[in-house]
Amino acid sequence: MNLAEFLESKGKEYAPFDPKRAHRIYAKLAPMLRLENLKVIHILGTNGKGSTGRFTALGLLQCGHNVLHFSSPHLWRFNERFYRNGTDVSDEALEEAHRFLQRYECVREASYFEYATFLGLYLAQGCEFLVLEAGLGGEFDSTSVLRAHLSVFTPIGIDHKDFLGDTIESIAGTKLRAMGANALLAPQTYTESSLIARTIAKEQGAKIFELGTIESSAQLCRELEVFSACFGLESKEDNEWWQAYRAYVARYGYAEFLAQNLLVASFVLHFFGLSVDFETFPVLDLRGRCEWLTPRILLDVGHNEECAKALKSVIEQNFKQRRVILVYNTYFDKSVRHILTLLSSCIKEVWIFPIIDNPRVIARSDLEAILQNLGIAYRDFALEDMRDFQDYVVFGSFSVVAGFLDAVGARWTRLSVNTLKQKESNAE
Structure with missing residues (x-):
């Protein structure tokens, strides 16, 4: 075997x-x-x-x-x-x-x-x-x-x-x-x-x-x-x-x-008596840790209230009070209601990302009930409906982040903020 x-x-x-x-x-x-x-x-x-x-x-x-x-x-x-x-x-x-x-x-x-x-x-x-x-x-x-x-x-x-x-x-x-x-x-x-x-x-x-x-x-x-x-x-x-x-x-x-x-x-x-040289220190190479793919797409793996609080702070600091589309899904044993409540003021709409063949994923009906109770609009994730001018935050389980990266068909290298800002400026 x-x-x-x-x-x-x-x-x-x-x-x-x-x-x-x-x-x-x-x-x-x-x-x-x-x-x-x-x-x-x-x-x-x-x-x-x-x-x-x-x-x-x-x-x-x-x-x-x-x-x-x-x-x-x-x-x-x-x-x-x-x-x-x-x-x-x-x-x-x-x-x-x-x-x-x-x-x-x-x-x-x-x-x-x-x-x-x-x-x-x-x-x-x-x-x-x-x-x-x-x-x-x-x-x-x-x-x-x-x-x-x-x-x-x-x-x-x-x-x-x-x-x-x-x-x-x-x-x-x-x-x-x-x-x-x-x-x-x-x-x-x-x-x-x-x-x-x-x-x-x-x-x-x-x-x-x-x-x-x-x-x-x-x-x-x-x-x-x-x-x-x-x-x-x-x-x-x-x-x-x-x-x-x-x-x-x-x-x-x-x-x-x-x-x-x-x-x-x-x-x-x-x-251990060691010190780093930040002039040559490499970028963090773990994917999905508050990672910018483009100036308008942020990825983060997380599934508890502390993660949601940290993410909310990042959204507020970087999206200039613009509300984001949250690409989201998670597991049934997580504090889903508390997480979405914390993020609700930053969310324009939730796009529910499919997690396939995982018995731990929250039931669709349960997630919809929470979203309805919180007054958050929602729909299914659709890659073809993503637009360059819209802000997206991909958040939830590792399955969501991995699935999203597979869906977009590329595994981007994290860009520096200066590069991202320059790209955004050029696009405008």
């Missing part, structure tokens, strides 16, 4: 959960894996894990290190979850990893995500760094089988309530209990997350640094000074670094939440 057939038999991400299974399997695999010299950066949280991890991986690559970035989910191909030294791993590399794992009977019971994690561990052999993004959990997540050199917690919000509980306390507790000996906490939406993090760090004897919001060079220097003192590091960034960082953010038109994730990644790199 090849890898594709084996994964198909696993039933995707939502297999029955056993909190001890991944640790039990790893205990048997560990002696056969060469991971002794691997530095592990564990990325946990609710929002921003993918971009924070990728910015970190790009920084490590720029500094000359071998790195594997394990992330999920993927847009088009399973290979996207394994980004090794600047590119997605090949089919051949994945099949080799699969053949290795299939030697051991214990892996047969692994869930889809657990098996993906173990593939990632095999593929990380020979790398210096593993940037390991957790799934929806924390302490029981398969990515927690490794001891992290640094645990990084992105903003924790309310999501996956069926698995993690319906309060921020239960969700944050599950994620934060995966904390290693050293932890970096990104600015949090909920104060409860910070309180729980400090309590867990004290119980576990971990060093923890809570990053504040940084809006100036002076704030950066203060935060770095405290961060460096916490972990016994040398503080070395300065005003010139801050100016280069802001210029880089402006060059690619990153939304503020992406700029914040880049700052978090910069602190991660500082933990």
